[in-house]
Amino acid sequence: MTAPTYDPRSFPPFAVTVDIVVLTVTTRLEVLVIERGGDPFAGSWALPGGFVLPDESVDAAADRELLEETGLTRGKLEDIHLEQLGTFGAVDRDPRMRVVSVAYLALSPVQPQPTAGTDAVAAHWVPVDDALAAPLAFDHHQILAAAVDRAGAKLEYTTLATSLAGPDFTLGELQHVYEAVWGQPLDRANFRRKVLATQGFVVPTGKRRTGKRGGAPGRVYRPGAGGVMEPPLMRDEVRL
Amino acid sequence: MTAPTYDPRSFPPFAVTVDIVVLTVTTRLEVLVIERGGDPFAGSWALPGGFVLPDESVDAAADRELLEETGLTRGKLEDIHLEQLGTFGAVDRDPRMRVVSVAYLALSPVQPQPTAGTDAVAAHWVPVDDALAAPLAFDHHQILAAAVDRAGAKLEYTTLATSLAGPDFTLGELQHVYEAVWGQPLDRANFRRKVLATQGFVVPTGKRRTGKRGGAPGRVYRPGAGGVMEPPLMRDEVRL
DNA sequence: AGATTATATAGTCTTTCTGACTATATAGTC
DNA sequence: GACTATATAGTCAGAAAGACTATATAATCT
Numbered sequence: 001m002t003a004p005t006y007d008p009r010s011f012p013p014f015a016v017t018v019d020i021v022v023l024t025v026t027t028r029l030e031v032l033v034i035e036r037g038g039d040p041f042a043g044s045w046a047l048p049g050g051f052v053l054p055d056e057s058v059d060a061a062a063d064r065e066l067l068e069e070t071g072l073t074r075g076k077l078e079d080i081h082l083e084q085l086g087t088f089g090a091v092d093r094d095p096r097m098r099v100v101s102v103a104y105l106a107l108s109p110v111q112p113q114p115t116a117g118t119d120a121v122a123a124h125w126v127p128v129d130d131a132l133a134a135p136l137a138f139d140h141h142q143i144l145a146a147a148v149d150r151a152g153a154k155l156e157y158t159t160l161a162t163s164l165a166g167p168d169f170t171l172g173e174l175q176h177v178y179e180a181v182w183g184q185p186l187d188r189a190n191f192r193r194k195v196l197a198t199q200g201f202v203v204p205t206g207k208r209r210t211g212k213r214g215g216a217p218g219r220v221y222r223p224g225a226g227g228v229m230e231p232p233l234m235r236d237e238v239r240l
Numbered sequence: 241m242t243a244p245t246y247d248p249r250s251f252p253p254f255a256v257t258v259d260i261v262v263l264t265v266t267t268r269l270e271v272l273v274i275e276r277g278g279d280p281f282a283g284s285w286a287l288p289g290g291f292v293l294p295d296e297s298v299d300a301a302a303d304r305e306l307l308e309e310t311g312l313t314r315g316k317l318e319d320i321h322l323e324q325l326g327t328f329g330a331v332d333r334d335p336r337m338r339v340v341s342v343a344y345l346a347l348s349p350v351q352p353q354p355t356a357g358t359d360a361v362a363a364h365w366v367p368v369d370d371a372l373a374a375p376l377a378f379d380h381h382q383i384l385a386a387a388v389d390r391a392g393a394k395l396e397y398t399t400l401a402t403s404l405a406g407p408d409f410t411l412g413e414l415q416h417v418y419e420a421v422w423g424q425p426l427d428r429a430n431f432r433r434k435v436l437a438t439q440g441f442v443v444p445t446g447k448r449r450t451g452k453r454g455g456a457p458g459r460v461y462r463p464g465a466g467g468v469m470e471p472p473l474m475r476d477e478v479r480l
Numbered sequence: 481a482g483a484t485t486a487t488a489t490a491g492t493c494t495t496t497c498t499g500a501c502t503a504t505a506t507a508g509t510c
Numbered sequence: 511g512a513c514t515a516t517a518t519a520g521t522c523a524g525a526a527a528g529a530c531t532a533t534a535t536a537a538t539c540t
Contacts, residue, residue, distance in 0.1 A: 214516070456487055
């Protein structure tokens, strides 16, 4: 090994940060970004995030940052799916110093007014397509792309879409989540059949709700307990 | 944010390491472990790994460690699948200092005699079941369990099993890879049908090979170019 | 040598699931 | 009141999987 003995007194010091891709679905798939105030990448969009503190785990840092950026209280936070996405550790990903960033994917059923961080930058929701087309700071384009890929893949074999569809939803709204994330239309009848046949996907509430543009009022469901769909719900192709 | 402004001159310093779960299939699923020489966890098994150096990316560190531990040359390394598994960042995962470890999963078609590291510890292959039953150092039990889960899941929807089956293999040997990773028997005829029907899974070499215990000589295949299986090849249940 | 055992390969049949499609009811909008 | 959007129920053909049978080949046991 090039590194000598595992010695507590001599190791290369790194900064470790967390970056969070918070996705939500309105009419389209959107992501929470902040506008950078200072250099480098001043004025560019970036993902919310920050340093991991010495006395907190990396996962706890992600929890904390999500809370701080979205202003969500602890109780509501439990409704937000948060999972580790991957770690990005290129040597020159931050021009100032050596930073290793652990990226997280969060799925929010609501779009809270984001809180501007203490570094006084604006935070807001933007369509994912716009964010991917814009020049993002650091390697955040790569991170965002990975997050969208992961989200799309997870909708195939888990019931995670309910995490994006709100506290309750009609099957039409749930279908819209799939179509927004996958960027492709689905057959309504077949989608219904699959969702209703999957144990633990949705739970009927007994209520009905009418959409904005008319149409018959659909039954309202809550997220079920289930996790894995087997066999999966599949899309045509994976968009690259 | 609790952390003040993103300031290059004041950040909490972390040690960043990589840990590698190298899996292979012989008669069973096996993992490469090292025997720790010094404290903490002296005498315990641990995953191979080491510090990320200041001038290399995290991915490059994983490449390097794999090379050093297995003694594989660059050319052969290309045959070994290596992917990031996840990052483990609990506050007290190393009793000596704050260490964040990026874990990798490697799938080796061969079992090279492992090289003892410069820290003079023995490295050897052990059955995964034994490793999971033994008291592993640090949080390596958790990492190994995550690796086995990931490997099992990936065999379902990718053609990655060929990375574990050797440079060439019969369908019986490929089936044995699945059975070793999943810990469950598969129907031979149905397995053949699925593999041969999946584009890019295997490529016939035209040769035949006889096993150790007799039986008709099977056709020998090479890994195909394909990546994703759709629909996936499924097992009965996910073992937890 | 012949029986036994292990493996490889081809094929059948039934059930399940999907994709494509039709029909009908309900609610808002032009 | 016609039109449009949505919700829900249902049909039908094809694809795929699970369970199973049959047959051929090679090593090993007796």
